[in-house]
Amino acid sequence: MLLNQVFKGLNDWWRYLLGIALVISGYFLGQIPMTVVLYYKISNDPNYGLEELESFQKNMNFEALGINKNFGFLLLILMFVIAVITLWLVVKQLHIKKMEDLVTPNRPVNINKIVFGFGLWMILSLILELINYWIDPTSYVFRGSGGAFVVLLLISLIFLPIQTSFEELFFRGYIMQGLYFFSKNIWIAVLISSVLFGLIHGMNPEVEKYGFWTMQTYYIAAGLFLAIITVMDDGLELALGVHAATNIFGAVFLTYEGSVLQTDSLFSTTVINPWDMLFGFILSAALFMYICYKKYGWRSVTLLSSDYADATNNITNEL
Numbered sequence: 001m002l003l004n005q006v007f008k009g010l011n012d013w014w015r016y017l018l019g020i021a022l023v024i025s026g027y028f029l030g031q032i033p034m035t036v037v038l039y040y041k042i043s044n045d046p047n048y049g050l051e052e053l054e055s056f057q058k059n060m061n062f063e064a065l066g067i068n069k070n071f072g073f074l075l076l077i078l079m080f081v082i083a084v085i086t087l088w089l090v091v092k093q094l095h096i097k098k099m100e101d102l103v104t105p106n107r108p109v110n111i112n113k114i115v116f117g118f119g120l121w122m123i124l125s126l127i128l129e130l131i132n133y134w135i136d137p138t139s140y141v142f143r144g145s146g147g148a149f150v151v152l153l154l155i156s157l158i159f160l161p162i163q164t165s166f167e168e169l170f171f172r173g174y175i176m177q178g179l180y181f182f183s184k185n186i187w188i189a190v191l192i193s194s195v196l197f198g199l200i201h202g203m204n205p206e207v208e209k210y211g212f213w214t215m216q217t218y219y220i221a222a223g224l225f226l227a228i229i230t231v232m233d234d235g236l237e238l239a240l241g242v243h244a245a246t247n248i249f250g251a252v253f254l255t256y257e258g259s260v261l262q263t264d265s266l267f268s269t270t271v272i273n274p275w276d277m278l279f280g281f282i283l284s285a286a287l288f289m290y291i292c293y294k295k296y297g298w299r300s301v302t303l304l305s306s307d308y309a310d311a312t313n314n315i316t317n318e319l
Helices: 003-007 012-030 031-045 049-061 071-092 111-135 149-159 160-183 186-200 205-210 212-233 235-251 275-295 300-317
Strands: 138-142 254-256 267-268
Touching: 003 160, 003 300, 012 160, 031 049, 031 071, 071 111, 071 149, 071 160, 111 235, 111 275, 149 160, 149 235, 160 186, 160 212, 160 235, 186 212, 186 300, 205 212, 212 235, 212 275, 212 300, 235 254
Parallel strands: 254 267
Antiparallel strands: 138 267
16 A cells, blocks of 8 residues: 555654755755846846845746746746755665655556546646636636747646656655654544645745635645545555646646746636635545546545555554
């Protein structure tokens, strides 16, 4: 079982503390290229100063500093390249495990499930947005940007999955498995990893725009959904697909004021109600889980908990 992969390798508490610290350091190290570009812009262009920089930190709009949106988007993604490399080194060298242990108890990784999760969530997202458009079409603005959109599409398809995969591997893989190792309870691992997922997104511009507790409710709900489908499916593949679909949809098709993804998307919307967004997300998540329950024959929560308890007891007794 997926969470029982944690019993492989070395799992001392200090290894997890050190591993988390190293991954966070890798994340900040990956911000150096963006920091250099911002410093150069502020230092060499008299039209931009600290006021513009403070505004950028609130809305992450690179155009406010005269920086091409696609180039800025790429700079944002680059920080996750260093982070995922650091995570790989932590898993391999510090815990003496394989990266695949964070994804599946089976070999190889099921690419078909990643594709299915991506496709199904993208379809559900499009349907939900079409409903919103039907309710209020005046709030949507078409911004077809030709060549800039093509570049955005390529960046999103090639590089954005690096960012989403890092978050899944770190929170639903590394963190959730570590929490399970010390708690021996899958639901404690699911809940705490989801809360941490919400808190780490607390610096996003959406929080400034719509309020901390409002957005934390949404982030934690998203974390719970991704964690639950990971446990129910006994693998990270579906969550990898869903997370990639979420961010690619937000970057390529639709953005809104306050979004962390300020791109040349096909559409923008001027009206966002975060509580309506949360309600739509819950409906989509419930439908997604129901379809996967039927397609993959998921076991009930009670049976799953019992299976984990039995398997974990057997492993710990052997150890």
